[in-house]
Amino acid sequence: xxxxxxxxxxxxxxxxxxxxxxxxxxxxxxxxxxxxxxxxxxxxxxxxxxxxxxxxxxxxxxxxxxxxxxxxxxxxxxxxxxxxxxxxxxxxxxxxxxxxxxxxxxxxxxxxxxxxxxxxxxxxxxxxxxxxxxxxxxxxxxxxxxxxxxxxxxxxxxxxxxxxxxxxxxxxxxxxxxxxxxxxxxxxxxxxxxxxxxxxxxxxxxxxxxxxxxxxxxxxxxxxxxxxxxxxxxxxxxxxxxxxxxxxxxxxxxxxxxxxxxxxxxxxxxxxxxxxxxxxxxxxxxxxxxxxxxxxxxxxxxxxxxxxxxxxxxxxxxxxxxxxxxxxxxxxxxxxxxxxxxxxxxxxxxxxxxxxx
Numbered sequence: 001x002x003x004x005x006x007x008x009x010x011x012x013x014x015x016x017x018x019x020x021x022x023x024x025x026x027x028x029x030x031x032x033x034x035x036x037x038x039x040x041x042x043x044x045x046x047x048x049x050x051x052x053x054x055x056x057x058x059x060x061x062x063x064x065x066x067x068x069x070x071x072x073x074x075x076x077x078x079x080x081x082x083x084x085x086x087x088x089x090x091x092x093x094x095x096x097x098x099x100x101x102x103x104x105x106x107x108x109x110x111x112x113x114x115x116x117x118x119x120x121x122x123x124x125x126x127x128x129x130x131x132x133x134x135x136x137x138x139x140x141x142x143x144x145x146x147x148x149x150x151x152x153x154x155x156x157x158x159x160x161x162x163x164x165x166x167x168x169x170x171x172x173x174x175x176x177x178x179x180x181x182x183x184x185x186x187x188x189x190x191x192x193x194x195x196x197x198x199x200x201x202x203x204x205x206x207x208x209x210x211x212x213x214x215x216x217x218x219x220x221x222x223x224x225x226x227x228x229x230x231x232x233x234x235x236x237x238x239x240x241x242x243x244x245x246x247x248x249x250x251x252x253x254x255x256x257x258x259x260x261x262x263x264x265x266x267x268x269x270x271x272x273x274x275x276x277x278x279x280x281x282x283x284x285x286x287x288x289x290x291x292x293x294x295x296x297x298x299x300x301x302x303x304x305x306x307x308x309x310x311x312x313x314x315x316x317x318x319x320x321x322x323x324x325x326x327x328x329x330x331x332x333x334x335x336x337x338x339x340x341x342x343x344x345x346x347x348x349x350x351x352x353x354x355x356x357x
Contacts, residue, residue, distance in 0.1 A: 005240050055177045062233040071233035077173050080188035087196040099137045101197035105204030105215035111148040123325045130329035143214035151184045157220035167243035170228030187221045199261040199336040209272035227253035253356045258288025261335035263296035263328040273299040290346050292335035295327045
């Protein structure tokens with residue numbers, strides 16, 4: 001007997017008046033009043049798309065290589081998949097220059113309300129100097145752009161994997177959802193940048209014992225890289241019953257980012273750095289990335305219990321932590337070189353998991 005699909009939690013469809021209120025929220029600037037008639041016409045189109053559930057209004061046939069070549073797949077998704085496949089091919093080409101992705105997990109920069117750069121961004125700069133001095137190409141993924149750049153956002157994970165792993169598509173097909181105005185999602189670009197990297201260094205402050213909001217959003221959305229389904233036509237989009245059947249028939253839980261080296265830099269000023277560093281490293285280990293040694297996994301306090309107002313001065317004076325961050329970059333640079341030369345492999349590589357999930 002197939003598993004029961006549980007229903008009953010979803011909210012009712014919005015009534016027209018409430019939809020109007022939500023639609024108009026971005027247009028509170030009085031300057032929009034001159035375009036009231038145009039906005040009203042656009043609102044009618046948006047209302048119809050919402051009622052019809054037109055999540056992916058622009059599609060084309062999946063084509064050869066997919067379980068159902070005649071299934072209409074989102075053009076957004078197909079284009080993202082093509083870029084990821086190209087990045088994976090370049091990653092595996094021995095002629096491609098080694099590349100390390102530096103992830104700045106701080107939401108703060110001098111273009112946001114705080115009006116000042118983050119210490120994390122400065123630490124990423126130290127790592128970048130070391131890597132580029134070693135002949136490695138660097139890619140700085142600055143997650144603070146979600147708080148400072150127009151239209152830049154990472155939408156939350158919807159937990160498709162908890163219904164069935166094959167329902168979680170690689171890359172994520174949950175967004176954009178045009179009918180719900182869930183657009184402008186940054187993750188398709190971020191997936192490509194992770195795939196292109198031979199090594200990754202996460203750098204983040206500690207917020208309330210946890211990862212920062214944008215870093216956690218990115219981490220959750222990377223769940224599709226750990227076991228995700230590269231063929232949405234096999235589940236005909238988001239068909240729970242089909243996805244459950246596929247998983248129960250036997251699913252391989254492919255690790256789409258394994259074989260990359262990693263380092264982690266966590267800093268804080270009062271508490272929580274060790275648990276966050278451990279959480280991030282455990283996550284990367286689970287994803288199949290290879291740590292670059294003890295000195296690539298760093299947690300340090302900067303200005304321990306000192307005023308926030310002088311925290312950048314504290315970093316200036318802490319030559320030790322600056323050199324430790326450089327060592328994280330040096331360790332990752334070495335690990336990338338050894339991985340690509342076939343001299344470094346995870347000792348448990350190739351062992352079959354008795355419990356694949």
